[in-house]
Amino acid sequence: xxxxxxxxxxxxxxxxxxxxxxxxxxxxxxxxxxxxxxxxxxxxxxxxxxxxxxxxxxxxxxxxxxxxxxxxxxxxxxxxxxxxxxxxxxxxxxxxxxxxxxxxxxxxxxxxxxxxxxxxxxxxxxxxxxxxxxxxxxxxxxxxxxxxxxxxxxxxxxxxxxxxxxxxxxxxxxxxxxxxxxxxxxxxxxxxxxxxxxxxxxxxxxxxxxxxxxxxxxxxxxxxxxxxxxxxxxxxxxxxxxxxxxxxxxxxxxxxxxxxxxxxxxxxxxxxxxxxxxxxxxxxxxxxxxxxxxxxxxxxxxxxxxxxxxxxxxxxxxxxxxxxxxxxxxxxxxxxxxxxxxxxxxxxxxxxxxx
Numbered sequence: 001x002x003x004x005x006x007x008x009x010x011x012x013x014x015x016x017x018x019x020x021x022x023x024x025x026x027x028x029x030x031x032x033x034x035x036x037x038x039x040x041x042x043x044x045x046x047x048x049x050x051x052x053x054x055x056x057x058x059x060x061x062x063x064x065x066x067x068x069x070x071x072x073x074x075x076x077x078x079x080x081x082x083x084x085x086x087x088x089x090x091x092x093x094x095x096x097x098x099x100x101x102x103x104x105x106x107x108x109x110x111x112x113x114x115x116x117x118x119x120x121x122x123x124x125x126x127x128x129x130x131x132x133x134x135x136x137x138x139x140x141x142x143x144x145x146x147x148x149x150x151x152x153x154x155x156x157x158x159x160x161x162x163x164x165x166x167x168x169x170x171x172x173x174x175x176x177x178x179x180x181x182x183x184x185x186x187x188x189x190x191x192x193x194x195x196x197x198x199x200x201x202x203x204x205x206x207x208x209x210x211x212x213x214x215x216x217x218x219x220x221x222x223x224x225x226x227x228x229x230x231x232x233x234x235x236x237x238x239x240x241x242x243x244x245x246x247x248x249x250x251x252x253x254x255x256x257x258x259x260x261x262x263x264x265x266x267x268x269x270x271x272x273x274x275x276x277x278x279x280x281x282x283x284x285x286x287x288x289x290x291x292x293x294x295x296x297x298x299x300x301x302x303x304x305x306x307x308x309x310x311x312x313x314x315x316x317x318x319x320x321x322x323x324x325x326x327x328x329x330x331x332x333x334x335x336x337x338x339x340x341x342x343x344x345x346x347x348x349x350x351x352x353x354x355x
Contacts, residue, residue: 001040004126005074008051009036010189012076012118014178017194021179025132026162027155028169028349029176029195030115031087031316032080037061037114039069046079054079057095060107061114064149070142076118076186077153081110082354085345087173089311113353116143117153117178120186128186135186151350157182170198171344172354175309175316197308200339201322202226205330206301207233207266208294209254218247219254223294224305224319225265227334233265234335237315239305257297264296302328310338 001007011034020026034049044065046054055062058079069075081092091110097103119127119139127135136155143152156162166177176197184192204224212220221240225233242250261267305319313335346354 001038001043001045003038003040003072003074004121004124005038005128007036007038007045007047009047009074009120010051011036011049012187012193013189013191014193014195015191017179017196018199020159020162020166020177020196021194022159024179024194025136025155025157025182026159026165027117027153027178027180028165028174029178029197030078030080030117030153031089031173031175032078032092032115035077035079035114036120037065037069037073037075037077037116039065039074040072042066054096056100057097057103058107058112059104060111061149064114064147068144068147068150070122072124073122073142074120075114075116075139075150076120077114077116079112079114081112082346083110085172085343085354087346087354089173089316111149114150115153115350116150117155118186131183131185132180133182148352151353154349166196166198168342168344169349170309171341172346172349174349199306199308201304201306202319202337203302203304203325203328203333204236204319205233205299205333206254206297206303207235207264207299208296209250210238210294212244212247214244217251218244219250220247222250222303224303224315225299225333226313226338227331229335233299234313235266236310236313237305237307237319239303239319239321241318241320254297254301257300259296259298261296263298265299266296299330302326302330302333309341 033054035054036047038045044062046058048054081088083091095106116139119135121127122142127138143150162177176195179194204226206222207225208223210220212218221238224237226236228234302325304322304325306322307315307319309316
C-alpha cells in the first residue's frame, strides 16, 4: 500500500474518567473490535488494536470498502455485529475463526458493519496532525449516507445530549460515551481521549480459581458465579487484579474450600472441553494455547465486584474486586440483582443499522 499513513498503526486510545468532561466532542462508545481500515484501490486491510490484521475474518467489509469508501483512505472505527435491536458481541467473537469456509458462512449469516469515527488520511492528505474538528468534518464529507456497511457515528458538542446518550444507548448494547477535545491531533497508542463507562456492583459466588502464571503458589484469577432461576450456578466471569502478596495469601485462604468436580456445579469442566470452557469464559480466541483448567471450590464464599455491563449471562469485561461479603448467603447471589437497561433501537442511533 502507498498511503500517507501506512499500516500497521496503533489506534489512539482513551483513559477512563468517572464523569463526562465539558467542552468537548462526544460520541457513543461502540462495543466491538477496534480497527483501522486502510484502502488503496483494490487493496483493503483492517488492523486491530494490537496491530494484528482482521482482514481475513470480514470479507464482506473488504468488499464493502471497495464500493463505499474513497479510492485511497485510512479510517479509524469499530467493527460490530448488529443483531435485531442491539449489538451482538458474542456473534462478533465467533467471526474470528481459522477455517475460511466458516468465515465465509458467518459473513453471510452475521454480517459485520464498520462504525467510522475518525479520519487519518484521504488520497494524498495526512490528517493526523490536524485537529479533531477538521478530521470529523472531512470524514462527514467522504462517507455517503446510503452506505450499507460503513456508517458514521453520531457526535455532539452538547453535554446534555451526551449525558442522555450515556443513559439511553446502553439499551442497544453500547457501553458508554467517548469525549474528544476538539483541537486533539491523532496520536497513535496514546490515551488522550476520555471514556466514560457504566459502573455497577454485583455480589457473586467464588466457585473456583486458576493458578497464576508465575507458579503454583499464587492465585491467578477467581471464577465467579450467579444463580439462575432454575437453581443452577452460571459462570459469569473472573476477577484477577491482585497484588502478588495477596495472590499467595488467597491460595492459602481458599484451600479449605477446594473440592472435586464430582461435587461441583461445574462438573462439565472435569474433562476441560475447550468449546464448553470458551462458552463459560475459560478460553480465548486470541490465545488458543491458554490453559483452561481450574481448581473447583465449594461455592460458599461471596465477593462484591465492579462491572460495566453484561454480554448475555457474562460480564462483558473482566470484573474488579470490591470487597468480600461474609454477610451474604451464596444462594442469594442471583441474576435478579443486576440492572436491566431499557431496550433502545440501534436504528435510532444510526438509521439502517441492525435492520
